[in-house]
Every structure is written in C-alpha cells, then in structure tokens.
Amino acid sequence: MQKSLHIDPAKCTGCLQCESACSLEQEGMINPSKSRIKVFNFHDEGRFVPYTCTQCDEAWCMQACPVDAITLNPANGSKDVNEDICVGCKVCTIACPFGTINYNSSTGKVVKCNLCGGDPQCAEACPTDAITFIDADATGLDKMRAWASRTDNTGA
Amino acid sequence: MAWTKKLLRVDLSAGVCTEEALNMEWANDYLGQRGLATRYLVDEVDPKCDPLGPDNKLIMTTGPLTGTNASTAGRYSVVCKSPLTNAVACSNSGGFFGAELKMAGWDMIIFEGKAASPVYLHIVDGRAQLHPADDLWGKSVWEADKMLHAKVQDAQTRMALVGRSAEEGCLYAAVVNDLHRAAGRSGVGTVMASKNLKAVAVRGTQGIGNIHDPKRFMETVKAGKKVLAENPVTGQGLPTYGTQVLMNVINEVGALPTRNMSEVQFEGASKVSGEAMHEPRKTDGKPNLTTNGACYACTIACGRISTIDRTHFSVKDKPEYWINSGGLEYEAAWALGPDTGVDDIDALTYCNFLCNEDGMDPISFGSTVAAAMELYEKGVITDSHTGGMELRFGSAEALCWAAEKVAKGEGFGKDLGLGAERLCEKFGHPELSMTVKGQEFPAYDPRGIQGMGLAYATSNRGACHLRGYTVASEILGIPEKTDPLESEGKAGLVKAFQDATAAVDSAGLCVFTTFAWTLDDIAPQVDAACEGDWSPDRMLEVGERIWNMERDFNMKAGIDGSMDTLPKRLLSEGGNSGPAKDRVNELDKMLPEYYELRGWNSSGEITSETRQKFNLPA
Incomplete structure (x- = not known):
C-alpha cells in the first residue's frame, strides 16, 4: 500500500x-x-x-530538471532530489505549480519533501x-x- | 549547551549594538530567562533608579529550552525595573518571537540608555542594527507591525512592539509580539517606550544546533508531550475552553472577585465563560471562538482565536475589527468582565482586541476601570472628570470607552493609565485600590482561595497569579487537593509553587505545562538539553535562589516586608456569598510561617545565612 x-x-x-x-x-x-x-x-x-509537496505522479519538478536529479522513489512514491546530481539551476522551482520545491542557498541545491524515506x-x-x-x-x-x-x- | 552563549547589548544612547559572551557561571546558578536576566539586572541596574529614566535597562530573554521542540518551548521574558511597582518586573510571553530570537543566535538582548528619537532594532541572525522609527511612533502595535513588515520585506520576521498606550505613559503597558501575545504585566512596555524603542524585529535562520544530548533530549521531549496529551486539563480542558475553562469553576467556589472585589461571585459569569465562547450567536450563527491556536512548539494550544459580533455597538461601524484575533483568556475576561460587572462577551472581546492592538495589560486595565467605577458610584469621580460618560458598574459602553481612551492616552484615559493605586490615591480613596505593591490583582479572590492571598502578598512583582499558582492545588487538586478555605499549610504550598515556577520560567517553558508536568517531567528535558546535571532538586534550588534574588532587589529598592500585605477589604470585609461567605483572608496566620520557611527574619528580611546559602549577589 x-x-x-x-x-x-x-x-x-x-x-x-x-x-x-x-x-x-x-x-x-x-x-x-x-x-x-x-x-x-x-x-x-x-x-x-x-x-x-504532495508528490505529484507527473511531477513538474521532475519533468523540468535538466540533469535528472529528481527521481521517483518507488518504495513510497516520493520524488527525491539527488544532491550529488542537482546543479542548483532552480528550474524545478519555476516548474512546480505549488511552490513546494525550494532553493537552499547554503548548500546550492534544491530541497523538497521526501517523506523522510517513508x-x-x-x-x-x-x-x-x-x-x-x-x-x-x-x-x-x-x-x-x-x-x-x-x-x-x-x-x- | 542549549544556550547560544551570546547576548546582544544595545546601547540606545550611543546607537551601538555589541555582541557579548553570556556569563555561563551565572547560567549555572540561574539557568536562563527569568533567573539569568534578573541576575544581569541586579548586577547592572540600581534598584533605586527611576524606572522610566535612562538608568533602567530592559532585557528580552530566552531560556535554554526556548526554540527547541520541547512542548511550549517558545517563551521569552521582558525584565526591567517596573514603573508600576518600582519592584523587579519580569513579564513572560509566548507566540513565536522568543524562539525566533534564539534561532537568530541570541540568548538575550540588553537595552540600555535612551535613544534620542524613536528607533527600532532589526536583527537578522548575527546582524543587529538600529533604525529610525519616527514613522512608526504614534501608531498602534497592529499598524506599526504591518508597516514594519512592509519595510523589512519579509513576512517571516517576528516582531515585538509597544503601542500608543506605552508611548503615552500608561503605567501598565505591555510589549506585544506576534500581534496578540504579550509580555503583559508590570508596565514593561512603558519602560520600552521610555527608551524611545518602538519595536524589535527578528529573523532567525540558524536553528537550534547546540543540544547537549540530542537523542536523549528527543526521548524526554516525546515523553513530556505524551503526559500533556493524556492529562485531562492540558489534553482536553485547555485546548477546548482555554484558560476560560476556569470562569464557571472559580465562580462556583465563591472566589470570582466581582465589582472591584466588593463581592465574590458574579451573576453574569456563565455569559462570559469559556462555554459561552462556543455558543452560536443569534445574529450570524457563529460562535465567539473560531478556533484554538498554539504558541511556538506548544502541544496544548490554549490560545483563543475569536471574532466580535459585527452588529455589536462597539464595532458595527468599524470593519477593521471584523477580523479574527486573540480572544479572551481567563484573567483578561475576568478583569474586563466580572470585576467591572460587565457581562457582554462582545464588549469584553472588543476591549481585549484593543488591549492587544495598543499594548495594555488587560488585568491592570480592567481592575483600574473597576476601581474607577466604584469611585464613580460613590460620587468621587463625576461626569466632569469623564466628560459625561457614566462610569457605572456593568456598563459595557463605559468599559469600551475607557479602553479606547487608555489605548490612545486621551482625556480621562490618562488617569486610568495610572493604574488603580495611583488613581485611587489621586481621588483620595487609597483603600479602594485592589493592588499589592501597586500591581492589580488577577482573577482569584483570596477570601475563597486562602493560599492565593499569601501568594499575592509576597509576589515579587506585586499581585500576580503567575508567581505561585496555588489555585492548582486548592481548586483543581494538582498535584494534590488542599482545602481552599483553610489557611493552615499554605505557607509551604506557596513557597513550593513560587520556587518551582521560577525554575519553569527560567527554562523557557510555559507554566501551564505544570497542570500536568512536575519538575520530574521538566528536569529530564533540561538535563538532556543543557550541560551539567539538572535534577528536579537542583531546579528547585535554582528557583529558590531566583526568588531570593528578586526579593533582595526589591528590598534594596525600598520595598520591604511591610508591603507584603493585602488591601483591607480582603482582610476585613467577609465574602458576601457562596462558600467563602463571611470569610476574610487569613494572611496574618500564614505570613510568619512563610518568612520562617524562606529563611527570612520576622520583618521579611533575608538573613545572612540564607544569603550565604544561595550565594546571593552583594
């Protein structure tokens, strides 16, 4: 479930x-x-x-990411940011209609809810x-x- | 740890902000917040200074737990010498400002001197700057808050401000944060305004990263939250009815001071009770209470969010008050209601809004209006003083008029802003002032709750329920039931409550947790968060040390044992009805025992042994 x-x-x-x-x-x-x-x-x-974040199925953030840093976690349906890949371009923050993915200036990466891994x-x-x-x-x-x-x- | 170990010193005269290391030796002895800030006050402020002069200092202070996720850990206090009592003032507030200050990396701010013209302090994490506030001066808290938010262009900045009542010299003006939470008592807002300091705006993004044993802390926090959730008072009564759960209860036991404490039960109590706030109005079908709201990290959520009936005379032409805002809590409801004889819940809510909007302590305001009403009924205050307003007991119109006048410091509002003691003295009837050490009583008649008489008489900030709330034991049976009409044994009870409360305040927690928590629940949280061993016994010792230090400051300010007393009315006029009928407060039976338990001499002076025991500052 x-x-x-x-x-x-x-x-x-x-x-x-x-x-x-x-x-x-x-x-x-x-x-x-x-x-x-x-x-x-x-x-x-x-x-x-x-x-x-409500973890959209067709996640705009995931679709917009030019380096595929946002991926589906099949275990719980969350869309997770892979910090090693994220380049901090912030395109996802523009794509998200709800504003729930945001840039963190202290790391230079974006952050969003990942359901704490379940x-x-x-x-x-x-x-x-x-x-x-x-x-x-x-x-x-x-x-x-x-x-x-x-x-x-x-x-x- | 849990302290940031940093304080911000703001020299308003020079316009300079300086970072300073927190005195950790003192933190060891006084924990934080109330205790630690008072230690600084004792060190730096002459007890005999003019409270409204530049020599007084104003300290905004957090506790070691403030900002953590311990339940209710959002408290801060404002400490100074009080212009209302000339005693030590320490007014505690919730909301979100205190936690934000901690997140910005500061344990406390010490304001000293006086700015040449109005200023506000803007803190963003480690940066602190004073800016001109000429445009904010003369504005209400609500308006200035809006203007300042626009100015700093950050909705997440938290603010504490003073309103027009403080600027106009009302002696019981509050510091209001987050629009409707207040460091309410003893005129701390008046002191802030006397320094030309209009507001403090804080944005903190550094978080709380210095918890001593994080894993253990989270365990103790979780355990504490469970206790609060499962307790009938903190888990059900307070969220549902707020502190207003008490209105009908206290009336039943005959301890609801009515019409300037001339009676002990109010016939209109149920109309202004917590239950009444849930009743749908006839006009729009909505209840007074919209929802309950929490302060930072609080899992109790006793706060009331209310509206006023739009058709009520007080607001029918004022759409700006057709909003939700902070609603009636018990002490405010009592002072504005039973004590003035007014049973109109919309009038009370309107006055409560005004008290928040312009920063007046609703307890002192309501009690002062009650004294003025008695003077009016006696023909001492007349229409010539009030400009024609009939200041009669029970008049909602007069009450609302008075709130508007004090808020802006207009006309007779100037007299009402003096507080009950100075007002009654001015009109030649000091005996009608229901005050101790110049501060007005809260909502428990000491004829029907004997321990509260001693608690009021000996409170270090004048009459106050938050210094030793024996109501918990005498009425609610927490931690165990004692007979409210019996004075025997109350000296020890009062002392125990006073010491424990000083410790709870100093941790940065809310005293309402103690309906469910004892120091056995609190000490483990402090112990896990802070360096050193913080056992319940040590917390109690710290509490007692703080109590003695506050007392010592007051004695040096000239407030001696002769002022540990109550108005004659409570000592000689028996209650007129209910369980406390014909009873007076038996202060004389309790006070000598209390002095002895405190280790003070028969005049209430701290003995050299006690001074030594607690290593009090010279």
Whole structure:
C-alpha cells in the first residue's frame, strides 16, 4: 500500500512542531526556516494551514530538471532530489505549480519533501492529527465517513 | 549547551549594538530567562533608579529550552525595573518571537540608555542594527507591525512592539509580539517606550544546533508531550475552553472577585465563560471562538482565536475589527468582565482586541476601570472628570470607552493609565485600590482561595497569579487537593509553587505545562538539553535562589516586608456569598510561617545565612 501525507487544516493549531521535526530530520537541527513543510497563519481569518509537496505522479519538478536529479522513489512514491546530481539551476522551482520545491542557498541545491524515506516526521510530531500519513488511495475516507454519518435521515 | 552563549547589548544612547559572551557561571546558578536576566539586572541596574529614566535597562530573554521542540518551548521574558511597582518586573510571553530570537543566535538582548528619537532594532541572525522609527511612533502595535513588515520585506520576521498606550505613559503597558501575545504585566512596555524603542524585529535562520544530548533530549521531549496529551486539563480542558475553562469553576467556589472585589461571585459569569465562547450567536450563527491556536512548539494550544459580533455597538461601524484575533483568556475576561460587572462577551472581546492592538495589560486595565467605577458610584469621580460618560458598574459602553481612551492616552484615559493605586490615591480613596505593591490583582479572590492571598502578598512583582499558582492545588487538586478555605499549610504550598515556577520560567517553558508536568517531567528535558546535571532538586534550588534574588532587589529598592500585605477589604470585609461567605483572608496566620520557611527574619528580611546559602549577589 502506498501512503501519502494528508493535511486537515481545521485541526492545525499553528504550533510548528511539524516544522521543527522536518528540519531536525532533514537538516540535523531544529530550524523551522529550513523546514520543507510550512504552516501558514491566515491571521484575520483565524486559520492555520500546513502545506508541503504532495508528490505529484507527473511531477513538474521532475519533468523540468535538466540533469535528472529528481527521481521517483518507488518504495513510497516520493520524488527525491539527488544532491550529488542537482546543479542548483532552480528550474524545478519555476516548474512546480505549488511552490513546494525550494532553493537552499547554503548548500546550492534544491530541497523538497521526501517523506523522510517513508516515515514522515511531521506527521509523527503533529499533536492534533492535522498531518497524517495514510493510505494514498483513501485520503478522503474520514471526510466521506463524516458526511456519510449525516446522510442517514431515518431518525429525523 | 542549549544556550547560544551570546547576548546582544544595545546601547540606545550611543546607537551601538555589541555582541557579548553570556556569563555561563551565572547560567549555572540561574539557568536562563527569568533567573539569568534578573541576575544581569541586579548586577547592572540600581534598584533605586527611576524606572522610566535612562538608568533602567530592559532585557528580552530566552531560556535554554526556548526554540527547541520541547512542548511550549517558545517563551521569552521582558525584565526591567517596573514603573508600576518600582519592584523587579519580569513579564513572560509566548507566540513565536522568543524562539525566533534564539534561532537568530541570541540568548538575550540588553537595552540600555535612551535613544534620542524613536528607533527600532532589526536583527537578522548575527546582524543587529538600529533604525529610525519616527514613522512608526504614534501608531498602534497592529499598524506599526504591518508597516514594519512592509519595510523589512519579509513576512517571516517576528516582531515585538509597544503601542500608543506605552508611548503615552500608561503605567501598565505591555510589549506585544506576534500581534496578540504579550509580555503583559508590570508596565514593561512603558519602560520600552521610555527608551524611545518602538519595536524589535527578528529573523532567525540558524536553528537550534547546540543540544547537549540530542537523542536523549528527543526521548524526554516525546515523553513530556505524551503526559500533556493524556492529562485531562492540558489534553482536553485547555485546548477546548482555554484558560476560560476556569470562569464557571472559580465562580462556583465563591472566589470570582466581582465589582472591584466588593463581592465574590458574579451573576453574569456563565455569559462570559469559556462555554459561552462556543455558543452560536443569534445574529450570524457563529460562535465567539473560531478556533484554538498554539504558541511556538506548544502541544496544548490554549490560545483563543475569536471574532466580535459585527452588529455589536462597539464595532458595527468599524470593519477593521471584523477580523479574527486573540480572544479572551481567563484573567483578561475576568478583569474586563466580572470585576467591572460587565457581562457582554462582545464588549469584553472588543476591549481585549484593543488591549492587544495598543499594548495594555488587560488585568491592570480592567481592575483600574473597576476601581474607577466604584469611585464613580460613590460620587468621587463625576461626569466632569469623564466628560459625561457614566462610569457605572456593568456598563459595557463605559468599559469600551475607557479602553479606547487608555489605548490612545486621551482625556480621562490618562488617569486610568495610572493604574488603580495611583488613581485611587489621586481621588483620595487609597483603600479602594485592589493592588499589592501597586500591581492589580488577577482573577482569584483570596477570601475563597486562602493560599492565593499569601501568594499575592509576597509576589515579587506585586499581585500576580503567575508567581505561585496555588489555585492548582486548592481548586483543581494538582498535584494534590488542599482545602481552599483553610489557611493552615499554605505557607509551604506557596513557597513550593513560587520556587518551582521560577525554575519553569527560567527554562523557557510555559507554566501551564505544570497542570500536568512536575519538575520530574521538566528536569529530564533540561538535563538532556543543557550541560551539567539538572535534577528536579537542583531546579528547585535554582528557583529558590531566583526568588531570593528578586526579593533582595526589591528590598534594596525600598520595598520591604511591610508591603507584603493585602488591601483591607480582603482582610476585613467577609465574602458576601457562596462558600467563602463571611470569610476574610487569613494572611496574618500564614505570613510568619512563610518568612520562617524562606529563611527570612520576622520583618521579611533575608538573613545572612540564607544569603550565604544561595550565594546571593552583594
């Protein structure tokens, strides 16, 4: 079963535990500024929204890379950047429609979510289950269940 | 490690920023944040100095855990001598500013002197520069925050600012960060404004790379988070209702100070409670509460994100307030509500917004308005003072008017900005000031919760619930239940809470964790993050050392044992209803025992043995 990150913004409190965990796993230190998942605070609306790469099948970043530095990890479906090959041209950052692949000026390479090799630490750290790592073919199951519970009106 | 071992010294008079090594000997004795910054204050500031003069210093300080992923590890404090109390001030705030300062590579910033004209400090990692802020001066926190974000062209920069109330000399002005988190108490914002310092903007990208034993730290952090998640208070009560979970509870036990503490139960409590914030409004079907929000790294998330009913008189013509922002927490809701007799939750939320927008401490503001209302009801303050506004208990219009006036320092707002003690003195009725050492009470009546009377009387920053929260034991049974109406045994309880809290503050954690955590949960996290052995006993010893050092500063400032007292009302007028009916606070029974446990003499002076035991600075 392939799994994917599933985000439910309604459950997010904006604590940034996901950003801490991501940077710790990927960069070896707690440093939200280097996190590959970002939480956005829409202050006036009272909403917090975590956002990261959704691992497109036909990944624009992968298609655009002129040196084939971005490859599919068949084990978990993530599109991973091979730092040894990446030349830091940033074409992928232009190609990605969602902005979830970014340049890291301190290494001269691009960075994106790689699902931590199959055990994403953001989901692990999230205290409210706003970020979960679940069956990629059924990310809508909980939402379906919630709506399904409202369709039986026999008791009404 | 966990400290960056670097502090930034900002000489505002000379306009110079200098990097300095952190005194690690002191960090060893005082841990960080509250303790360590106060150690610097004691070393560098004359306790007798004018708090609003250039000789006072303002310290923004993080703890060794600030910025890590330990739950709630986003706290920072603002330390200085207080203009409200003339005592040591240390006001703690969450949000994201503290963690950002740490990520930029700084444990603390010491501001000294006074800038010739308004400035802001801009920190990007190791670089720190002062810039002119003439255009920001005269602007609210919210407006200045927006302008400064546009100026630095970086949405991820975190900011701490003062509002117009501070500029206008309101003595309980706060330092507000991240729009609605505040180092709220004791007028630390007033001190910041007195130095012509409008704002501090920080961007930190260096991360926290100096954890002593990272693997063990992550294990202890994980274990700590589990304890918080499984505890009914931190795992359910606080996320759902915020600290407002307390409004109905404290009213039930007859300890909800009402109408300037003349009564102990409020008939309108349920209307301004945490539960009421969940009730859909008649007008638009939406509840006051939109969602809960967390500070940096906090897995509790007690913060309230609220809206005001758009049809409410306070905002119906002001679309700029039709937004979500920081909502009512318990102390603010109490001061703005029960203490003024106002049961209109939209009026309270509006005033809360204004307190954030222009940086007033809502506890001191509400309590001062309550005192003014009592003076008005007695005919001492009249329409000629207020320009015709009827400042009666229960008037939502008067409350909102007062908030607008204090926010901008206009008219009678200048008087209200003095705080309750100076206001009551000015109008010839000092006995109506519900204050200790010049600072207004928070939301627990010490007639119904005896230990809190002693906690207020002996708090080093004047009346305060965050220096020794015996409510946890007396009402909530944490760590064990004691009888709130019984004064016996409370001296030891107060001391234990005061010492432990000083240690928790100094680590960079939030004191709300202690609804679930004891030092047995906290010390392992500090021990894994920091060099040296940090056992629960050592943390407690550090806490007690900090308490004595703060006391020593106050004594040198002329605040002696005679000021360890409560207003007469609480010592001689019995509660009027509920479980505390006819009870007064039995401070006289608790205080001598407390002094003895502290190792102070009968006048409350620190003995030479105690001074030696804790190696207090001369």
